[in-house]
Amino acid sequence: MAGSTGWTEPATAGHAAAGDAQRRGSGQTPSEFLENPSQSSRLTAPFRKHVRPKKQHEIRRLGELVKKLSDLTGCTQVVDVGSGQGHLSRFMSLGLGLMVKSIEGDQRLVERAQRLDQELLQTLEKEEKRNPKVVQTGPRHPPHHVVRWVDPTTLCEELLLPLETSPQSRARLLLTGLHACGDLSVALLRHFCCCPEVVALASVGCCYMKLSDPGGYPLSQWVAGLPGYELPYRLREGACHALEEYAERLQKAGPSLRTHCYRAALETVIRCAQPELRRPGVQGIPRVHELKIEEYVQRGLQGGGPPPPLPLNVAALRAHQAQENRVVAFFSLALLLAPLVETLILLDRLLYLQEQGFHAELLPIFSPELSPRNLVLVATKGPLGEAFSLLETEDN
Numbered sequence: 001m002a003g004s005t006g007w008t009e010p011a012t013a014g015h016a017a018a019g020d021a022q023r024r025g026s027g028q029t030p031s032e033f034l035e036n037p038s039q040s041s042r043l044t045a046p047f048r049k050h051v052r053p054k055k056q057h058e059i060r061r062l063g064e065l066v067k068k069l070s071d072l073t074g075c076t077q078v079v080d081v082g083s084g085q086g087h088l089s090r091f092m093s094l095g096l097g098l099m100v101k102s103i104e105g106d107q108r109l110v111e112r113a114q115r116l117d118q119e120l121l122q123t124l125e126k127e128e129k130r131n132p133k134v135v136q137t138g139p140r141h142p143p144h145h146v147v148r149w150v151d152p153t154t155l156c157e158e159l160l161l162p163l164e165t166s167p168q169s170r171a172r173l174l175l176t177g178l179h180a181c182g183d184l185s186v187a188l189l190r191h192f193c194c195c196p197e198v199v200a201l202a203s204v205g206c207c208y209m210k211l212s213d214p215g216g217y218p219l220s221q222w223v224a225g226l227p228g229y230e231l232p233y234r235l236r237e238g239a240c241h242a243l244e245e246y247a248e249r250l251q252k253a254g255p256s257l258r259t260h261c262y263r264a265a266l267e268t269v270i271r272c273a274q275p276e277l278r279r280p281g282v283q284g285i286p287r288v289h290e291l292k293i294e295e296y297v298q299r300g301l302q303g304g305g306p307p308p309p310l311p312l313n314v315a316a317l318r319a320h321q322a323q324e325n326r327v328v329a330f331f332s333l334a335l336l337l338a339p340l341v342e343t344l345i346l347l348d349r350l351l352y353l354q355e356q357g358f359h360a361e362l363l364p365i366f367s368p369e370l371s372p373r374n375l376v377l378v379a380t381k382g383p384l385g386e387a388f389s390l391l392e393t394e395d396n
Contacts, residue, residue, distance in 0.1 A: 030057060030367045046123045047091050050116060054370050058178060058204075059088045061365045065376065065391050066176050066202050067096045072387055073200040073380055075174040077101060079159055080143070081150055081188055082180045086113030089143035094120055099141060099163055103156075105149035117142040152183035152190070152212070160197050174200040179373055182210025186219065189349060192379060193356055201379040204366075208345055209237035217345060219352035231341060238334050239341035242372040246335055250328075255289035261327040262288055265320040266300040269312070293321045346375060353379045363392040 032042040039048055040056040048056055066078060079101045080089040089102035090113075104110050121142060144163055150156045162171035175188050175198055185205035192201040208231075211217050217231060218224045249256055263282070270280060282300050285291070291299070294314050346362055353360040359380050366374035378391060 030370065032057065032060075043091075044095075046120055046127070047095055049120075049123075050085075051087050055087055057370050058366055059091045062176070062178055062202065062204065062376065063088060063091045063096055064395060065363075065365055065378070066092060066174065067098060068391050069200050069202055069378065069380075070098060070174050072384055073172070073174065073382070075172045075200055077163055077171060078174045078176060079103065081159065081175060081177045082184050083113065083143075083145075084109050086110075086116060086143055086145065088176075088178050089113070089145075090117060090120060093141055093143045094124065100143040101159075101163060102143040102145045103148050103150060103159060104145070105147065107147050110145050110147050113143070114145055117145075150184060150187050152187040153215070155191060155194060156187075159191060160195055171197050173198045174202065176202040178204050179206035180204070181207040183212050183216050185349075186211070186216050189219065189352065189377075189379075193353070193358070199381045201377065203349075203377045204373060204375070205346070205349075205377070206240065206373050208239050208342070209233055211236065211345075218348045220348050220355055222351050222355070223344070223348040229344075231344070234334075235337065235341050236345070239338045239345065240373075241335055241338055243335055243338055244369050244372060246332070250332065257289075257328050258321070258324050259288045260331050261321060261324040262291075262293055262296045263300075264327055265293060265317055266297050268320065269297055269301065269317075293317045342373075346377065349377055353377075359383050359388075361388045363388075365392045 029037070032040040033053060035041055038053055039045075040053065040060060043056050043060045047059075051059070069075075070078060077099045078092055080086075080092070081103050083089050083102040083104045084106075086102050086104075086109075089100045092098045093100040094117075102110075102113065104113070121140065124140070146158055148156065148158050150159065159175075160171075160173065162173075173195075175192055177185060177188050180188060180203060185203050188201060188203045192198045208217075217236075218229055223229050266282065270277060285296060285299050288296055294312055294317050297312060297317060350360050350362055359382070361378050362375045363378055364374050365376050368374045376392075378388065
C-alpha cells in the first residue's frame, strides 16, 4: 500500500507511532515542559496566555509544520477550519507571519478569538516599546475571522476566497484543522481533492464517533472492499479515548477508576426510563469519584437526561457499583482496540488521497502523553520527496 512518497505503515495511529515514541521517549514529559509543567519553554510568553499546556504543545508543533509546508508549496494563504478560539490561527499569523483565514461556525467563539487577537497585538506592541532590540519586520496581520458552518457534503465558497492582502489572480491555499471534529476532517479532505486552489493539507482529526455513516467512513475504495470493514459507533467512540492516560490511572489504582462504572449505572437508569433513547448527551460532572453513586446519577439525570424515576432504586445502584472491577476490566480490554480502530480510519483517509493521485503521509507530531490524537495527515498536489519526512522535525 506504499504511496508515491515512500510511505510505510505506522505501528499504531495516534498512540504508539513508531518514530514518535523513539524520538521523545515513551511516557516521558516533553522537554519543553521540564522547567515548568504549565508553560512551554518553546513558545514565547504572549502566545501562552489563555492556552493550556496541551494546546501550547499542539499549536506550536502544528503551526511550525504548517509554516514549513506553506514554504515548500508556495502557499499564499492558510485556512484554519474549525478554529475555535483561534489559538492556532493566532500563532500562525502573529507568531509565524502567515496569512491566515480562520473559519468557525460558533459566533461566540469567533468573538472571543477576535478579543484575544487584539489583546495579543497590544501585548506585542508593549514588548517592542520595552525592548528596543525586538525588531518587527513588516506589518502584523492578525487572522481574518469568518463565522461559517462548513458542510461536509458541499464545497464552501468562503473557504476558497483569497484574502484582500493575497494576490487575487493566484490564490494557493493550505487547509489545516487541529482536531477537526468528525465530518469536518472529511470536509477538509474533499476540498483538497476537488479544488485546484488548494495545494496542501495538514489535518489532525478527532471525534471519530461523529463521522457520518455512510459518507465519513470509509472514503477509500481499498477499505470499502475489505470484508467486515464496518466500524460501529462503539468502536469509533472507543478510538477517541486516551490509552496512555488510562494506563496511568490503572497503575495508580485510584478511586477515579470508578467513573466508568458510575456512567454505566446512569445508562441503565436512562434506558429504563426511556428505552428508545440511545447515547444521550450527559454533562460532565467534576470529581465523580467523591460522590455516592446515587448522587452522581441524580446529577447526571438533571444534566440533560430524562426526568429521574422517583424514588431512585439505591439498592440496585449499589449492586451496580459492586461490579466496578468488572467494568474496569471490560473498559481496559475495549481500550486495547482503540489504536487498531484509529489506524484503520486514518489509513482509509490516506489511501483515499493516494487513490486520486495525490501525495500524502501520516506524521506523528505531538507527544501522545499530552495529545493522544497525535498524527497529522499531510498531503500535497505535487511531490515533495524527502521533504515530507523533515516536516515533523523540531527546529533548534
